[in-house]
Amino acid sequence: MTTPVVDDVPEVLRIGPARLTAGLDSAVRLDYTAHQLTHGPLPRYDLDGLIALAERIKLKGKGGAGFPFARKLQAVLKTVERQRIAPAVVVNATEGEPGSAKDRMLLARAPHVILDGASLVADALGAASLAIGVDEGSPGVTSMPPAVAERRWDIPVRVVCQPERFTSGEGGSLVRGVNGLPAIPPSRKIRTSDGGNGGVDGRPTLLSNAETFSQLGIAARLGPDAYTVIGTKAEPGTVLLTINRPDAKRPLIVETPAGTLLGDVLDAAGVSPGQGVLVGGYHGMFLDADAAVKAPCSRAGMSAAGGSFGAGIVIPIPEDTCPLGEAARIADWLAVQSAGQCGPCRMGLPNLARVLTDLANGGGGTRALEEARRIAGGVIGQGACSHPDGSSRFILSALTAFTDDLANHSLRGGCGRRVRGVMPLSPWGPGQDQDHLNGPTLVVDWQRCRAHGLCAALAPELFSLDAHGFPVVSNAPIPVWLENDAQRAVNQCPALALRFNRPR
Structure with a gap:
């Protein structure tokens, strides 16, 4: 069943029973009352019960890394007991990955599914605060604050906007953003569960993806036995996939039992595998068409096929590109x-x-x-x-x-x-990705260039030399941290063959 399109929010297709997407076939957005009528009351769990639930349903992070959620809870608990300080909880709903829209769909249309899982975790851990990270351009900016206001909380809850950059969704970047620092990854790998510089306000921090919290809330209502009747033995339940359709303005979100063959999902979505399919997004892997259609939509299934499930992003590459x-x-x-x-x-x-x-x-x-x-x-x-x-x-x-x-x-x-540009560089699919072109680029005037090679010496990050000594330069925008080097190369080119191209 397919749900309606709402503004810039993608439509939803279900294969099998509706869980995260329940109620969206008849409603644009579920407020708290409609959410409770659709899903029923949310039971409460103590920490031991919540850890046991996460273990029994084999819940893993849905943001890409696939880390076991029960182990995250246990890691935070150990730090809490050692440091005797209340933890923080952070929901990562930042989708800096252009090909992904599942979290945006949940934020816009079913925000309380996310908040169910977040409230369960915050209550069980005795958290001091809860933060929900969203992209600046995300529908969560307008949808999540009223959803938070509809519920009663015993702790401060805030929605934090992150810059729309690919690395802003990295866990360390989000924690820095919540702490009021620049939203960039820390210079070394730090576990948020350890607190200190890696946590919110120095506290041990439980951080996970929006879909992960959502799945936990569904499992809390169903119980482990009912939750695990669909999916695979190793990966029970459903998964959310973002299908990027080559000729559509918006992606399609598919909820399907884990283990469904990708070929069946593509058929239901009306999409051909073309020359091959990228699965897992821009940190994922390509599968040729034959391997893609036979690959199960699960972490183990994609890995066995030679791919990577990641955050469930699917981008077919059509024959004409x-x-x-x-x-x-x-x-x-x-x-x-x-x-x-x-x-x-x-x-x-x-x-x-x-x-x-x-x-x-x-x-x-x-x-x-x-x-x-x-x-x-x-x-x-x-x-x-x-x-x-x-x-x-x-x-x-x-x-x-x-x-x-x-x-x-x-x-x-x-x-x-x-x-053709079928691989999106913004969240809303092909043809909607011009923002990445707004920065200045470098242009070589080949009539002037004499292959001195000085540009490559001054800015090796921006220039390389071909076999004849002429510069090779990308047509991508210049990164902010390289703008000074680019300016120096332009100023010192002895043939005056370099210039900036600045979009209007």
């Missing part, structure tokens, strides 16, 4: 979206994006292919956060999945297809 060009376009964007705090983000990702763009444009041949693989392999495991790892995994996956297209580009100079 250049897959390597699409991947290069996203690589440019990922380089700009980094926090620029460590070498892999400052140099590795921009270099990787330039090499992939060169390869997609028919330059570099097998040399560029080897260089892309070398840079990607060298970045993995070296960053302060997971952004370099995920970005490299995405690019290496593209080089593996689209071998025919790769051969056309590296050996024949191209595949002859244009890049």
Whole structure:
């Protein structure tokens, strides 16, 4: 059954019983009264009971990492007992990932499903505060505050807006944002459950994704036996998928039992797998069409198929677009979206994006292919956060999945297809992604350029040199932290061949 479209909120398709999406076939948005009528009263659990429930339903984080929720609760509890301080609870409903819209759908249409799980956790832990993180442009900005106001709380509850950047949804970024600091990942990996600099107000902090809290609230009502009658033995219950349809303005959210074949989901959504399917978003992996349709929609199923389930993002690549060009376009964007705090983000990702763009444009041949693989392999495991790892995994996956297209580009100079931009760079799908183009870019005047190579020496993060000594520069916007280096390269070019292109 399909629910109506509301403003910029995606429609919902259900395969099997409705749980998170119950009531949305007849209502635009469920207020607290409608929510209670639809789902019934919410039972209360003490901490031991809540941990046992999370263990029995094998609940894992739905934001991408898939960490067991019961272990998060236990980790926070240990710190609370050691430090004798009340914890904080944070709901991560920030979807900096453009291809994902499931949390936005829940925020806009079923906010109390999220708040059910959050209130259960806050009560069981005896939390001192609850924060719900949302993107600045998210429907949660207008939908969540009135939902919070409809309920009675014994602790402060606030909705915190994060900048709409890819890395703003990282757990450390969100905690920093809640604490009033710049919403960028911390320079080293810190567990929020340990409190201190890694927690909200220095407190041990339970942080998890909006869908994770929602699933917990559903399970609390159903009980573990009823909750686990659908899904797989290892991953009971339902999953939310964001299906990015190539020719639609908005994505489609599908609620389906875990383990449903992706091919069946695509058929129900009226979407072809095309040349292949990206699953897991821009830190995920591509599957060729045959593997994609046979892959179960679960973490274990996607992993067995050679993919990554991640946050349930599904982006088919149609036959009439250049897959390597699409991947290069996203690589440019990922380089700009980094926090620029460590070498892999400052140099590795921009270099990787330039090499992939060169390869997609028919330059570099097998040399560029080897260089892309070398840079990607060298970045993995070296960053302060997971952004370099995920970005490299995405690019290496593209080089593996689209071998025919790769051969056309590296050996024949191209595949002859244009890049349609089917992989979104904003939350609302193809054709809605112009915001990423608002920053300045660098342009080379080839009639003036004499291949001095000074630009590459002054700004190695922005320029590399081809086999003839001419600069290779990305057409992506210049990251904020590199603007001074870019200005210096423009000012000192002896041939006056560099200039800025600033969008109007």
